[in-house]
Amino acid sequence: QKEVEQNSGPLSVPEGAIASLNCTYSDRVSQSFFWYRQYSGKSPELIMSIYSNGDKEDGRFTAQLNKASQYVSLLIRDSQPSDSATYLCAVHMNRDDKIIFGKGTRLHILP
Amino acid sequence: DTGVSQDPRHKITKRGQNVTFRCDPISEHNRLYWYRQTLGQGPEFLTYFQNEAQLEKSRLLSDRFSAERPKGSFSTLEIQRTEQGDSAMYLCASSLRTGVSYEQYFGPGTRLTVT
Numbered sequence: 001q002k003e004v005e006q007n008s009g010p011l012s013v014p015e016g017a018i019a020s021l022n023c024t025y026s027d028r029v030s031q032s033f034f035w036y037r038q039y040s041g042k043s044p045e046l047i048m049s050i051y052s053n054g055d056k057e058d059g060r061f062t063a064q065l066n067k068a069s070q071y072v073s074l075l076i077r078d079s080q081p082s083d084s085a086t087y088l089c090a091v092h093m094n095r096d097d098k099i100i101f102g103k104g105t106r107l108h109i110l111p
Numbered sequence: 112d113t114g115v116s117q118d119p120r121h122k123i124t125k126r127g128q129n130v131t132f133r134c135d136p137i138s139e140h141n142r143l144y145w146y147r148q149t150l151g152q153g154p155e156f157l158t159y160f161q162n163e164a165q166l167e168k169s170r171l172l173s174d175r176f177s178a179e180r181p182k183g184s185f186s187t188l189e190i191q192r193t194e195q196g197d198s199a200m201y202l203c204a205s206s207l208r209t210g211v212s213y214e215q216y217f218g219p220g221t222r223l224t225v226t
Contacts, residue, residue, distance in 0.1 A: 043202055
């Protein structure tokens with residue numbers, strides 16, 4: 001099992017709809033989880049961090065964490081064309097104190 | 112702009128040459144990370160520093176790669192005897208390690224092309 005897994009996509013979502021991005025991780029004792037957005041040719045930009053089970057909302061973004069299922073997700077409400085990017089899930093691995101990234105999911109918002 | 116800067120932004124070099132990249136982190140951040148990213152992949156961990164101490168280096172990283180962070184401020188990443196497989200985006204990130212917070216902020220990256 002890979003340490004952090006994401007569906008590579010592309011995920012196509014109509015403008016105005018909810019985009020749902022998913023991530024699973026292998027380290028059962030991980031405590032810190034992050035979502036980054038990366039536009040083509042640019043570096044990753046931190047958009048959400050989550051540390052506790054449940055939901056965390058920030059504007060149109062909601063991160064969801066379920067540690068029992070080792071699952072973290074990102075919901076984007078009212079999707080806009082500017083949301084089209086690659087979304088990277090990152091997990092802090094307690095065993096070696098490193099942050100490991102998934103391969104990312106490409107999101108395409110259809111106008 | 113996250114406050115993390117990298118120099119140069121682009122580097123084209125011939126196979127066998129040495130290259131050095133610089134990263135200036137956010138001033139109060141105590142951790143600095145180097146990653147490498149190729150097309151279609153997520154950032155791959157290379158090494159990281161807590162202040163001036165290099166805490167870990169990826170086992171996948173050959174001895175041609177070395178990094179320093181003198182005085183716990185800026186950091187340099189050197190690649191000796193470059194190979195075409197070294198062509199990638201090299202990313203630097205900094206964070207303030209507090210409690211369970213490991214939020215990292217990335218610089219713009221240095222794109223290396225080895226011809």
